[in-house]
Amino acid sequence: MENSEPVADRGGAKGPRYQALADILQNEIESGVYPVGTRMPTELELCNRFSVSRFTVREALRRMIDNGMILRRQGSGTVVVSKNPTTMFVQKLNSIDELLQYSIDTRLKVKNSAAVEVDANTAKMIGCEPGTSWHKIESIRYLDEKSPICWTDVYVLPEHKSLADRIGEDTTPVFMVLEKEFNVVAEEVTMDLFAGSIEESKAWEMGVEPSSPTLIIVRKYKDQNGRVFEVSVSEHPAGRFTFSIDLLRSSNTD
Amino acid sequence: MENSEPVADRGGAKGPRYQALADILQNEIESGVYPVGTRMPTELELCNRFSVSRFTVREALRRMIDNGMILRRQGSGTVVVSKNPTTMFVQKLNSIDELLQYSIDTRLKVKNSAAVEVDANTAKMIGCEPGTSWHKIESIRYLDEKSPICWTDVYVLPEHKSLADRIGEDTTPVFMVLEKEFNVVAEEVTMDLFAGSIEESKAWEMGVEPSSPTLIIVRKYKDQNGRVFEVSVSEHPAGRFTFSIDLLRSSNTD
DNA sequence: TAAGATAAGATGTACAGACAAATTATATTT
DNA sequence: AAATATAATTTGTCTGTACATCTTATCTTA
Structure with a gap:
């Protein structure tokens, strides 16, 4: 019995699996499944739910960190800090x-x-x-x-x-x-x-x-x-x- | 016969291995071992030289990408684009x-x-x-x-x-x-x-x-x-x- | 010679497993 | 009950392997 959601083989969408996963999770945050301030599922839970490896989950979460939506602490877990991906434009100073x-x-x-x-x-x-x-x-x-x-x-x-x-x-x-x-x-x-x-x-x-x-x-x-x-x-x-x-x-x- | 440099067990320095490796490589770039514009060694070469896994090498290189020192392209390789770690200050726009x-x-x-x-x-x-x-x-x-x-x-x-x-x-x-x-x-x-x-x-x-x-x-x-x-x-x-x-x-x- | 097919090389993605380190929950002791 | 020790949980680091995808060089062919 298959108990996992289709992240690996989604419709016609291209691109890496972690990106697809990141999109799903960001969507869930935006739609209030994981409210700001609460904790996201653990890596292992996400692995099981989507039938992907920890690598894929961590890579997806890394994107969400870069977008400023979540925050992670070793031993503690993952908390949602923003509903929308922040930082649309970035200024880089070279010196x-x-x-x-x-x-x-x-x-x-x-x-x-x-x-x-x-x-x-x-x-x-x-x-x-x-x-x-x-x-x-x-x-x-x-x-x-x-x-x-x-x-x-x-x-x-x-x-x-x-x-x-x-x-x-x-x-x-x-x-x-x-x-x-x-x-x-x-x-x-x-x-x-x-x-x-x-x-x-x-x-x-x-x-x-x-x-x-x-x-x-x-x-x-x-x-x-x-x-x-x-x-x-x-x-x-x-x-x-x-x-x-x-x-x-x-x-x-x- | 050991043919690798000690990245794993360096002096008294703490912290993850990829950070140590990143420090070494950044130092070599700064001292001109890999001049700006030229290509860095491949991942596999770095794995062999320092006796670390590809994960560690890629994690180190990822830091150097964030610092703006190198630039990577799939299939092509890694090129040095800056002698100094760039981006000391970053402006973030929230909207x-x-x-x-x-x-x-x-x-x-x-x-x-x-x-x-x-x-x-x-x-x-x-x-x-x-x-x-x-x-x-x-x-x-x-x-x-x-x-x-x-x-x-x-x-x-x-x-x-x-x-x-x-x-x-x-x-x-x-x-x-x-x-x-x-x-x-x-x-x-x-x-x-x-x-x-x-x-x-x-x-x-x-x-x-x-x-x-x-x-x-x-x-x-x-x-x-x-x-x-x-x-x-x-x-x-x-x-x-x-x-x-x-x-x-x-x-x-x- | 030039264009296209092929092969080789390098990075990207993905999996599985293992241990380390930090945090949190639980149990124990005083 | 409170402080302390222990265990469980969770993320961080690290290795190994395999294949995909993109680039570049080489070979083949017109």
């Missing part, structure tokens, strides 16, 4: 340089370095409470001697203020210096991009008209505990810089 | 909406729709040859009746011009309408963000001063063959819109 999007030859030149208590405006921009203590490093990024790319204000924790002395020594990104010197790890980076007008004082330094358009990029670097340990605010005068993102549709064949 | 970054309630209102041959400036901006034929759809994105978010010029292929009639019907993103109606698939999306000044004519429509700062976003949608089938140019007056990216350090434990 740290692409995160900052400057060629390796640009250099940061420090103009000023001092402790500050952020005012209301700045607090809103960098996402913290007004009056918080930060160490602010004002600097300009140059392509060469006469070509300023952008003005950058770097905010670091007070205990990291000695960082200012190391900026400009080489072309290492600021947050990588922090990682190396102060033993923090950038686990998450949030970037906000918007348009604005440049301040009069900075306009002179950058060699553009006052209140001319700029692309402002605010980067927040968080460590493992979610604490923001660096914020940088960069202002790029129009025409000097383009921020590019390349997104690839992830390999879900759903 | 199409996050790609466009507009709340689901915004609507596009078509102002004009006509065939055009792009001039030199536009050609440079959207990345094609001057004189190319496109169908241009000018529109404005509104949050509600009186709140324009941005001006958007959508360029689609001439054979897709009937799309203009379907824009604004609902809140479906333009490229998704194309995917559904014309059977194309957005496999890759390239976005360029930069600052600029708004044109006089558009300034009036958007309710801002002429030549005031704008955030310009150019999105190019490519299909499986790499052909660009849609280009959109959005101009967001300063203060109306912020583009956010959230990057997570990828799980490579190298």
Whole structure:
């Protein structure tokens, strides 16, 4: 007596068996057979139900992990964490340089370095409470001697203020210096991009008209505990810089 | 006579065997044993050299694929594509909406729709040859009746011009309408963000001063063959819109 | 020479079995 | 009843084998 469902020999569908199995299970999750938060059947149960080997089951579940629908823990089991396959587009960065999007030859030149208590405006921009203590490093990024790319204000924790002395020594990104010197790890980076007008004082330094358009990029670097340990605010005068993102549709064949 | 290298029983290092193997191979790539562009040993050769099963070898190579160091093709082999483990940060999008970054309630209102041959400036901006034929759809994105978010010029292929009639019907993103109606698939999306000044004519429509700062976003949608089938140019007056990216350090434990 | 058929080589898929490691449930002891 | 030890469960790692599928090289033929 056959007690298994036809995964091996389904209609006219082509492709590997684990993909067919993944499709079935994803469908069952979407239709509520295994609600979010509950546990999926064990590998052995799936093997028996569909009459396939553990290899096939694990390969199918691996796809579902990549799609962000399930989560597995050794000894515990498989839990459903999402009804829909997440991550339809993925951005891949090939290097740290692409995160900052400057060629390796640009250099940061420090103009000023001092402790500050952020005012209301700045607090809103960098996402913290007004009056918080930060160490602010004002600097300009140059392509060469006469070509300023952008003005950058770097905010670091007070205990990291000695960082200012190391900026400009080489072309290492600021947050990588922090990682190396102060033993923090950038686990998450949030970037906000918007348009604005440049301040009069900075306009002179950058060699553009006052209140001319700029692309402002605010980067927040968080460590493992979610604490923001660096914020940088960069202002790029129009025409000097383009921020590019390349997104690839992830390999879900759903 | 033992002719294999010790992967199974290395020093005091813990962890699975495939991880040890992956580390060794990554090291050899970095030190130039297998230069970028050349082919790695076959699975069977690695099995023999390290006295491990094909499972272990494939599991190791799978890690290296995830790191973007190698690329494999059935029947062909394994080629090295990068000296360093790539993808240090990954952006995950949970929905199409996050790609466009507009709340689901915004609507596009078509102002004009006509065939055009792009001039030199536009050609440079959207990345094609001057004189190319496109169908241009000018529109404005509104949050509600009186709140324009941005001006958007959508360029689609001439054979897709009937799309203009379907824009604004609902809140479906333009490229998704194309995917559904014309059977194309957005496999890759390239976005360029930069600052600029708004044109006089558009300034009036958007309710801002002429030549005031704008955030310009150019999105190019490519299909499986790499052909660009849609280009959109959005101009967001300063203060109306912020583009956010959230990057997570990828799980490579190298 | 060029086109097509054939063979060889490499990765992909699939099965079965075994043990390791982590978790959870159960039983035991205090 | 609570803490501890034990057993059962579940996923992780690993080996071996077999065949399928795709690619590339080689041979054959027109």
